[in-house]
Amino acid sequence: MTSLKLNLVLSAEQLADFFVEAFPGHDHTTLGFEEIKPGFLRLKQTPETAMLRPGGIVSGPTQMALADRAAYAVILAHIGIVPMAVTSNLNMSFLRGIAAKPFFADAHLIKLGRRLATVDVRIWQDDPAKLAAQSTVTYAIPTD
16 A cells, blocks of 8 residues: 555554553453554554444544554554653544454555644454544654
């Protein structure tokens, strides 16, 4: 998806360790780093009851949080631990419901600049060709 020349500087294990340290109090057992390679990262989310809305489907805020986490993780995988990189824009389109079972977020770096990074995040369940949601996320990267 991307023609950027990118190199990973963090492994999935290093990212997982950072997330546990940076976000204390969150149940990190429901979130897994499934795949990581230059320009790409896949997260797996196992929903809990608190993540569901009436009708037993995964809530929009849960999907937005997963998109944001995936974008943050793929950026950090390429620039290193920069805790104060922050979301500056997140646009989300919900395309179909997500059942109360594991689902995935595929994050593709579109642009990685010195101050801004833009990521395309596609959320799916069962079949990556059948998107449940799509998000474009922009992060502001501090310059010192």
